[in-house]
Amino acid sequence: MNVLEAMKRLDDMPENYKTMSINEMEERVRAIKERFGKRLFIPGHHYQKDEVIQFADATGDSLQLAQMAAQNSEAEYIVFCGVHFMAETADILTGDYQKVILPDMRAGCSMADMADIAQVERAWPILQELFAGTILPLTYVNSTAAIKAFVGRHGGATVTSSNAKNMVEWAFKQKERIFFLPDQHLGRNTAYQLGVALDEMAVWDPHTDRLEYKGDIKKVKVILWKGHCSVHENFTVRHIERIRQTKPDMKIIVHPECSWEVVQQADYVGSTKYIIETIQNAPAGSKWAIGTEMNLVSRIIREHPDKEIVSLNPYMCPCFTMNRIDLPHLLWALESLERGIMVNQIAVPPLIEQDASQALARMLALA
Template identity: 70%
Template sequence: MNILELAQKQSTMMPDKYKTMNTEAMEARVREIKELLGTSLYIPGHHYQREEVIMFSDDTGDSLQLAQLSALNREADYIVFCGVHFMAETADILTNENQVVLLPDMRAGCSMADMADISQTERAWAKLQAIYGDTIIPLTYVNSTASIKAFVGRHGGATVTSSNAKEMVSWALTKKERILFLPDQHLGRNTAFDLGIPLDAMAVWDPIKDVLEDEGKSDIKVLLWKGHCSVHENFTVQNIESLRASQPGMNIIVHPECRREVVEAADYNGSTSYIIKMIENAPSGSKWAIGTEMNLVKRLMNHHPDKEIISLNPNMCPCLTMNRIDLPHLLWSLESILDKNPVNVISVDRQIADDAVLALNRMLERA
């Protein structure tokens, strides 16, 4: 079930009163509830969230980091996850049964995660097994649904993050001759290439057409799922060329979810955490064009006024699904806890959670 279907299935919608409250009243009420609930409440906020939400987060970080922090927080009865659906699922998988995970707006999904559903994946696996036999191990980016993580766990594979993708791909290739990398083809391609695997040893699986686009290639090592991040795919080589011409002193840093040609043309590439650290450690007066989500770019601009920071694509907007979590939805979630009727609870099926933990633990053991 994708996030649109989940949103349609959801019967409880945010009451209109939250749409008409002024910002000052909402902020004051959130502070009041946080004080009332104390350590029984934990609010993790992803780097790409709006500033109006991040200001109330107990911790900020990437998706897996926040899920791990949620799991370590045994005092919290309620975890209000300010991110997207797959992140809240991972938090529910890693926390104990007595902890309740809420997502302030059920429409906050991830287009990349929705590009690989379990039915497509099972069909692809059967066809790829018919082509290559038992020579494939699956890896999935943590930006995937719980069902995909569970599939990977059942088949001996592991999850990966953009920070540890190289380590996990290297590990996987000691287990089997080939890997199937879901759901982001760009992270898979960039990681494999950086490890010395040539592009002609990679092939793309199209889940819509149910075909391997490059089946004629010989000695395939990496099977890439045809998925992508709708934000990072909008950064282009033309953006870089234009910037090089107009501002030759600008450092260009991009996320590895960008296309291969964009990563090659940039000066640096790395995970969200890598980008943040690069900017933090950069000398005062340095100039940076960043190819990642706009909320984070704006936050880095505000936190580092001594540096010139711009978005690599001047026409970029924030991640639309991440942006669905706003102050009214956060307040609604918190008041529903006070009313002892929590809304938008994320609860992963026990068997799916158990299988997904296998994939997560294979990664965490190497962290």
């Protein structure tokens, strides 16, 4: 079976949803939301399409939305408009009586998929032998529940793009070295911000099971997993140079999932929340080039007509996997739910949930 055939098998949505008019779908979703009332909660990630985000009961980043779902004790059903790892986190944090549904199971995350648990389990003993038990694992919340569980079992914690600096500082108080999964760019940018030199960072390649490093490995303080965000890696130094040449008075703000080279040349760097709030608080007439996902950038542009805002990469496309969640899939999930059928329920196995909860709890305790 090829990849396309496998993806089709994951999508069981009936054909009639693909031919329904937008107006009819919107009316049906509104009606279902009204009938369910507080029993239904729809979190929508910032990167979602407008056709979906209009029905979100809350918008935010992945962890924020999962926490909102957990705090919403009246909600029996969480229809998470995001990607798979986000729905997993929501299932971990919510009560047993709450059911989490992902409208389209094909909505994954390329970054999260770059760290497979089998690869991590294979890497760990090799790294332990190289560094004699001096490593603490940290994982970005943009990772699978299995990776979070691995980190939890080994005394580590999760991090977000907002608190990565605090969590890396915490980790260095526990151990001499950290093993950062799965986004090498967030790990590198955060460690560098804290004074760790580039020549004190190594990269673990899960495909060759080898440490990429030249020099005395005793100098290594940070081991970075060789993973990245497919969206944010598409912002380059050349894009920054173009803005500097054509619009020298324009400020550049980027997400820390961008490469180290891009982050070093940007004017501002921060999480999705930081980017949104920075633009909101900027004076009218200010000019901005934003290095993050295109659905969000387009929404920011519409919400701030008093400012000149562009994407740092003029050819940037929205996040492909995030865009799997669309209006037809949302309606299908809701109508199925109303018929007593839970399509695409996300249920993390108890043992994985237990260990992953530890990793999340260690982070939340320091929040």
